[in-house]
Amino acid sequence: MTNRPDPARFSGIDEWVFDLDNTLYPHHSNLFAQIDVKMTAYVSELLQLPNDEARVLQKELYKEFGTTLNGLMHRHGIDPDDFLQKVHDIDYSWVAPDPALGDEIKALPGRKFIFTNGDRGHAERTARQLGILDHFDDIFDIVAAGLVPKPARETYDKFASLHRVTGPNAAMFEDLARNLAVPKALGMTTVLIVPRNFEPTFSEIWESDPDQADDVDFVTDDLAGFLREINGARTVAA
Structure with a gap:
């Protein structure tokens, strides 16, 4: 499943904000x-x-x-x-390195952030295992958030203030639709990451949050492919 990106919606974006768990690595890695x-x-x-x-x-x-x-x-x-x-005392080898994702994140213009309800150590170990850690400007974790998790508005405000991220030129990628409600209200372009081959009848317990569909601009089960289309459109435009 891929809701292909509209190049016009991403042409002015230079702030890229990514959730960590089940977003930067696929849900099936468990x-x-x-x-x-x-x-x-x-x-x-x-x-x-x-x-x-x-x-x-x-x-x-x-x-x-x-x-x-x-x-x-x-x-x-x-x-x-x-x-x-x-x-967070876990085996990170369950996550496969993803050089294709790393290439696409690196190619995005502007700054890139990890914004997670986990802690910095977990984010660093996961991103390092994926091979993408060096492509991010910073990690905003639950400690930086004062232990107040997404989707609390104050947490997004703290992140935006700390890193001077403004809505219209920012995009946020998340696996939980409820965590996209505030970014959408702030004017960000929002992208929901769902499991591979996700279907409406998906029977596993999965927080797809259908009542918050209006907070989601795009949906994809292939983050690297989605970013590849964004980068490709920018290259053609240039």
Whole structure:
């Protein structure tokens, strides 16, 4: 599935903002599944709950507070550094290097950022494994956000203020439509990344957020291919 980019919508963009998990690497790599298991284990150990009960609670916290971390901080006052260290202790070799994606990100004009609800260390290790870390100007992580996760408006405002990113000349790439609502309101061009071969009847639990379709300008299951079309259109125009 690829909703091909409209060259006119991207011709003036020179600020490129990318989510990390399930956006810069494909959903089928299952890297985030490792983090998910670690979060359940953390909740289980913290509250002395059986694994199945801990998982239910973890998902409740995620839905109510935006991230499991935010929920655990609000309800149980946990040390965020301890949580982030433990849940990101994973095997990054699950992610395959993606030189094609690296080439396209490098070719984009202007600045490029990773904007993630994870921490900087996790973003750096993931991007390094992909072979794309050196193509980014900076990483805005959950710590830089004051531990307030997307989709909170204050987090986007903090990112925009810190890096002087303005809406009309910026594009944001995300795998969760609800995280594109604020960027869309700020005037950014928004791109939703979905799993490969994504279908409307996709039965796996996937947060496609159909009620927020108006916040999404483009949809693709091939980020490198999508960027290739943008770069190709710019080359022709030049």
